[in-house]
Amino acid sequence: MPELSVVIVAQDGEQRAVLQVLVDGTSVAKVVHTCATCPVAATDPVLRRISSANSDVVLVDIPTDNPTLALRALELVHQEVPKSALFAIGSMSQPQVIVSAMRSGAREFIERPTTTTDLLEAFVRLTTAQRKTERAGPRGKVFTVVNAKGGSGATTTAVNLALALQAAHGQVILVDLAPLGHASLHMNLKPLFTVMDAIRNLHRLDSSLLESFVTRHNSGLQLLAGPNMPVVAEPTTAEFARLFDLLVNHFRYVVVDASTRMDATTRLVCNLSEAVLLVAHADVASLWSASRLQQYLGETGSRERVHLVLNRFRKIAGFSEADAESAAGIKLLWKIPNHYFAVSSAIDRGIPLMQQNHTEIGRSFTGLAARLTENDVDVKRKAWSLFKTVS
Ligand SMILES: Nc1ncnc2c1ncn2[C@@H]1O[C@H](COP(=O)(O)OP(=O)(O)OP(=O)(O)O)[C@@H](O)[C@H]1O
Ligand SMILES: [Mg+2]
Numbered sequence: 001m002p003e004l005s006v007v008i009v010a011q012d013g014e015q016r017a018v019l020q021v022l023v024d025g026t027s028v029a030k031v032v033h034t035c036a037t038c039p040v041a042a043t044d045p046v047l048r049r050i051s052s053a054n055s056d057v058v059l060v061d062i063p064t065d066n067p068t069l070a071l072r073a074l075e076l077v078h079q080e081v082p083k084s085a086l087f088a089i090g091s092m093s094q095p096q097v098i099v100s101a102m103r104s105g106a107r108e109f110i111e112r113p114t115t116t117t118d119l120l121e122a123f124v125r126l127t128t129a130q131r132k133t134e135r136a137g138p139r140g141k142v143f144t145v146v147n148a149k150g151g152s153g154a155t156t157t158a159v160n161l162a163l164a165l166q167a168a169h170g171q172v173i174l175v176d177l178a179p180l181g182h183a184s185l186h187m188n189l190k191p192l193f194t195v196m197d198a199i200r201n202l203h204r205l206d207s208s209l210l211e212s213f214v215t216r217h218n219s220g221l222q223l224l225a226g227p228n229m230p231v232v233a234e235p236t237t238a239e240f241a242r243l244f245d246l247l248v249n250h251f252r253y254v255v256v257d258a259s260t261r262m263d264a265t266t267r268l269v270c271n272l273s274e275a276v277l278l279v280a281h282a283d284v285a286s287l288w289s290a291s292r293l294q295q296y297l298g299e300t301g302s303r304e305r306v307h308l309v310l311n312r313f314r315k316i317a318g319f320s321e322a323d324a325e326s327a328a329g330i331k332l333l334w335k336i337p338n339h340y341f342a343v344s345s346a347i348d349r350g351i352p353l354m355q356q357n358h359t360e361i362g363r364s365f366t367g368l369a370a371r372l373t374e375n376d377v378d379v380k381r382k383a384w385s386l387f388k389t390v391s
Contacts, residue, residue: 004029004123007053007084009038009073010061019059019089019114026120028127029057038073042080051081057126062090064112067097071104078105085126089114092238095264099271102245105139109242125206140171140248141274143372144256145309146266146297148280148290148328153311154178156343156353157279157336157365158257159186163354164369166221171252173214173222177269178259181226184215188350191215191225195243198224199235202242207250219355226257237268244272253373262293270297275372276306278330282313287327294330307333309368314338334368337361 006029010016013036020031032053038060039047050058058077062070067090078086088106090097098109108122145158155178162174175195176183184191193213201209214222224247247254256273258266270276278293280286294306308328310321313335325332339361346353353361 004057004126005032005053005055006030006057006059007033007035007050007055008059008061009035009050009070009077010059011036011038011069012061012063015061015063019061022114022116022119023059025116026123028120028123038069039076040069040072042076044076047076047080050077050084055084057087057123058084059087059089060106061112062088062097062101064091064094067094067100071097071100074101074104074106087122092236095237095241095268098238098241099268102241102248102272107245107249109245121203128206128208140251140254141376142244142248142254142256142269142272143275143277144258144266144270144273145277145279146258146262146270146293147260148278148293149286150260152279152281152286153336153343154259154279155182155186155257156347157277157309157311157368158255159183159352160354160362160365161277161368161372162221162253162255163217163219163352164365165253165255165373166219167354168366168369169252169373170220172220173224173247173251173254175224175247175254175256176226177261177265178226178257179230179261181228182259183223183257184225185350186347186352187217187221187223189215189217189223189225191223194225194227196227196231196235198243199239202239205243205246210246210250222251234263234265237264240265240268241272244269248272262296267297267299270305273305275333277309277333278306278328279309279311280324280328282310282316282319282324284327287324290328290330294328306330309334309336311336312338312340334364334371336364336368 006023008019016034023029023031032055035046037046060070060074086106087108088101089110089112092111101109110118145154147154162172166172198213214224278290280290308330321332337360
């Protein structure tokens with residue numbers, strides 16, 4: 001393994017010295033520069049020094065009592081020094097900090113206080129990923145599907161949305177976070193492993209181990225299956241954050257079926273998501289639940305990412321889409337038509353709608369996938385080049 005060069009950014013002198021000893025102690029990496037202050041702007045000379053060190057890794061220490069400066073530093077290094085891999089070191093008991101660090105571009109979140117073993121494992125993961133030429137391009141996007149009320153159609157939506165994204169773009173994983181995983185039944189798969197196996201092995205989870213935990217569908221879609229028995233000891237939100245950090249580094253789109261799971265994990269994952277699809281029916285109880293959930297999920301700042309999806313939609317005299325929006329207090333993103341026979345027989349046979357010729361409902365999921373990805377740069381580019389070919 002080639003020696004990795006590392007820059008340490010740590011405001012605390014003692015922590016800086018400890019990190020230097022630990023990094024050098026791994027024998028696979030060497031500290032080439034240390035910074036006692038965090039860069040605060042793109043023009044900051046500290047940032048220039050980090051950039052000219054041209055290191056493989058920039059390690060940013062996030063103090064537990066005041067993480068703001070370090071999080072800003074992560075963002076700046078991510079933007080201005082894109083060639084270096086960013087590692088954050090912080091407390092695992094602060095899920096919000098983990099989420100912010102990941103959003104700022106950190107590819108590893110390492111527990112504080114740190115050990116040589118933690119660092120060594122992170123360095124090995126980095127070189128393994130580089131050797132396997134990890135998915136090129138930016139980090140993947142997460143779309144989370146949540147039920148307003150049990151049985152509203154979250155699993156149907158998540159499975160078919162994931163298949164539509166897979167057909168259009170490839171590199172999609174469906175993660176089943178429901179209390180009992182139904183997604184494998186919808187796709188007639190028999191998973192050997194579940195999300196819980198991935199979480200139990202987080203400390204050594206790299207791309208090859210992840211591959212062994214997923215179940216492949218014949219469409220190319222990969223599934224990280226849900227539990228087949230209710231889980232007694234729930235993993236922590238920090239463990240889920242670490243898992244999602246890994247997933248967005250390997251997949252272009254991560255679709256989550258949260259179904260009726262309503263806990264801190266769902267809230268964390270919604271926070272990490274590009275869009276949260278709250279699936280409801282156009283009835284009073286369902287829309288009331290949607291409005292309550294929107295408030296719950298929005299408490300940690302993800303309110304504008306929550307969208308309403310009306311499932312089993314059909315025109316009802318005297319009840320407009322605007323009425324549904326105002327009852328739920330959420331903007332309507334999509335309507336999925338009501339086709340009871342097609343949907344329930346698709347589930348019973350384990351052949352999802354996207355793989356059948358039921359045009360209206362299949363088109364609806366293709367449209368939803370297109371809507372969610374319309375602003376993605378490469379999708380726009382593809383549309384533009386198609387347009388040029390036609391004209
Ligand atoms: N668009 C639709 N048209 C007609 N029926 C539908 C539609 N979507 C879902 N259904 C019906 O609703 C039932 C529940 O669907 P699904 O399993 O996707 O819901 P869920 O919200 O994930 O349920 P759970 O709360 O158990 O997780 C299905 O058995 C299916 O028959
Ligand atoms: Mg479900």
